[in-house]
Amino acid sequence: MRDLIIFLHSAFAAVEEQRPEMTAAMRAYRLHDTNSIWAGAQAWCHRYRWLDPLTRPIQALKTRHVRDFFALPLLFDALKDAAAQGG
Numbered sequence: 502m503r504d505l506i507i508f509l510h511s512a513f514a515a516v517e518e519q520r521p522e523m524t525a526a527m528r529a530y531r532l533h534d535t536n537s538i539w540a541g542a543q544a545w546c547h548r549y550r551w552l553d554p555l556t557r558p559i560q561a562l563k564t565r566h567v568r569d570f571f572a573l574p575l576l577f578d579a580l581k582d583a584a585a586q587g588g
C-alpha cells in the first residue's frame with residue numbers, strides 16, 4: 502500500500518497535474534489488484550486528508566521546492582475519484 506502511495510505521490514509531484522497517463526496507470530493497477538491494496542491506499546488517504554488544508558500555504562508558493570506538498574491534493578483527489586468511479 503505504501504509503495505502505491507509513494508508511486509502516485511511521486512508521479513504527481515513530477516507532472517504537477519492529473520494526466521491521462523496517470524489515469525491509465527491507476528486504472529490498470531486497480532484491474533490487477535487482487536490484494537485490496539488500492540482500498541488500503543484509499544483508506545490511508547482518507548485518514549490523512551487533513552494534510553492538504555494544513556499545507557495549503559506552502560502549496561501556494563508554487564516553487565519547485567514544494568512539489569511534494571503540491572502533489573498531496575492531486576493524490577487525495579485521484580484516490581477519492583477512483584473510488585467514486587467504482588475503483
